[in-house]
Amino acid sequence: MIKRISTEDLKPGMFVSSFDLSWFKHPFVSTRLGVVRDQGLINELKKLGISHVEIDTDLCTADEARPSPEIRPGKAARERLQPCPSEGDPERSARFARKLFDHAMTATRSLMDSVRAGKPVRTEEFQPLVARLVDAVNHNENVLHIILSLKSFDDYTYTHSLNLAALGVLLGKSMNLEQADLERLGLAGILHDVGKCLVPREVIVKPGPLTEEEFNLVKAHPALAHGYLSRQNDIPGEVLRAVLEHHERLDGSGYPRGLADGAIHPYSSIISVVDVYDALTSDRVYRPRMSPHAALRLLFNQRGQTFPEAMVDTFIKRLGVYPSFSVVQLRNGCYAVVTRQTPGRPLFPEVMVFCDREHRPLVKRRLDTWRLCGELARKEYEIERPVEPGELPPPMLMGIA
Template structure:
């Protein structure tokens, strides 16, 4: 049974499943640290201000595992809400990523991150290629044609190559979703976001390919649901919603009849609306009965859906979407996986509009590792919304190292108040 002990009693060899520090105040991907290998990590926890850790004696050594005074519940200062759900499902250990990704025809190699202009051009080409592929996919589903899995694998291969070589390609690609039909961009976004999260979880190339394909294919069942329901601008009746809910099973059954679709892609297609607490559909699965790939696709599905303009709903900022996912931890999704996604995207994701303490408005340009509250931003206008010459600001360096608190992010700005200029044609 897991128990809480003071940090002073933590010894190498113990298994740490959590600690009493908010996720955005430490640089680790997850609070589940696993087996403590040496004293250096303990010293780092002390430096960060950790006071208590939760250990699992069954997973670590017996050294110090029965220390006196250990509490069976977390300290009052730390909220822990995993009761009743058990440990989240875990992916297998990563494999060597030696296999080269397949190349999509007509696309050049991924450019280096040192060339922003080439990066932007490549992202545009990759986006256009992805749009052609997803439109072809939709036509094929409706027309009963055989799925070209190899073509989609080649597309996913470029997403994987991008996350390994030049992640800015994917962030550029995600910006372009404002310029096309949500029906098509949503699938491409899920593939890109899924690969980003999968990479953070150290998945091997095969698993990344599965996640990418599942992102592209997860909603094919919507092509088999009456179009007027999918495009309906008003709230669906309960009867209509029950029909739309059939899309996950319809998509699964359609893909099952195709050649070369991995069983885990099929499973993610079927389960991407299942939720950890049993509130999802089509089968109302709970906890570990849902495959980790399905959870991963579900998390990025929710994020992209609520940050996109849809026929029946306006979009919210990336920051608001992150807060929504944070509140779904241990309810809809496993805590560790959500935390990892938030770490990857940042508390203020790229292209979020924020207002600084000095009143200026800025757009988040990139995350700074280990500092989710202090990203790099581009200042775009003053407190009166008068445009100013754009300049990049490393808020971590200014705020944390130089004490320039006027460059702290004061608040998030929602799209209805100010739209990111980089998400408009010609804005960048």
């Protein structure tokens, strides 16, 4: 039996099934905290300003020191993610990004396993993750770029969902969306491809061209995901729309319903833009990835046709002509990785030089290309061209963002 009580009346041994506070404002993986084992947790809830909680009286235990094994909360329920560090601490930012990435991979694998087994999706497990992504886009965007750079070294199946959550939040913030919208976009990014778990794996990972029948199976994954997730009552309708419509296109050429223009939800359009960008810049079984610059150019060529023009323009402006962690070659022949955008100067980002024209390693040094090329007229430090990953993959420079 669920009963709502004051936090003042909460005692060790009671089973907290829920409390009313936005996931962005609390550090727990779930609002279902389980059995309260000590006064410390109660004090923390009070410190967060939580005045009431819901308890499950059937799961409360009389023995406060030893909650029964079958109702003892799992480790994930008490797991905490630290607050996002400041932008001025690059080493801590890198460590935080790696930890957040590892947490996301664990949660996403659990998500996919649950769907394959026909179990309900525990959306509360993703709430702290999404909250930290929103926090990063508000206070330390370098964390997002570091996370995105890690996708080359882990399984695309899982990193793609995290990347879409990060990029969706980034684009949503650039469009001046509210906090709640950013949280829903992050969740939509995590959930958008769960329908692929319901399609035969040999079709999803097939390295060659798909037959018409196989392509139809793949095209069913948005509807399969929507049908599966709709059976739960804790997933916002806008998120379900994004899951269903992320392959719809402005000109009606998409699937599964062939929607066009105004019939497509804005969340769906945001997820579709970042979905294409991340797919193009990732290695797939049937083709190598392309550079971020080339992927943005392809999106630019489709603006106003398959994707909303203003949305694509905003996305390109936010990422920059040469996105962070992409490789470029300077006019002097040296290769560098982009480390930071220069506000208002999209052609002149900050870079880190790491090898010469013969690919021989150099002592890494940071360059402000705008200051060198603009103020000091050192044209040899201008960016000559973007470099495709197949020619020279980006180095792992996690500490220099």
